[in-house]
Amino acid sequence: MFVLSNVLQGTATVLDTVLWLYMWVIIARALISWVNPDPWNPIVQFLERATEPVLTPIRRLVGWRMGMDLSPMIAILILVFLQYAVVQSLRDFAVRMH
Numbered sequence: 001m002f003v004l005s006n007v008l009q010g011t012a013t014v015l016d017t018v019l020w021l022y023m024w025v026i027i028a029r030a031l032i033s034w035v036n037p038d039p040w041n042p043i044v045q046f047l048e049r050a051t052e053p054v055l056t057p058i059r060r061l062v063g064w065r066m067g068m069d070l071s072p073m074i075a076i077l078i079l080v081f082l083q084y085a086v087v088q089s090l091r092d093f094a095v096r097m098h
Helices: 002-032 042-062 071-097
Strands: none
Touching: 002 042, 002 071, 042 071
């Protein structure tokens, strides 16, 4: 049973890292939107391609409030929730299996 416990612990760690990195990609996208970025810049294109699948549905639901795009902040809150709910649940389950 300890092997499954270790697999779950490793899965939780990888998922936590992926969520953390994606949060920073969203933050970089939000920061870069404050300036007038070159749309042909490869970094700008990567940030746009990486975040649009998540931000677009949130924009459709929330829209623009107070003249601001709140979708990056909502996406970050969802990612933090996933880190606390899913990742921590996986870790707790792995500890109980050990």
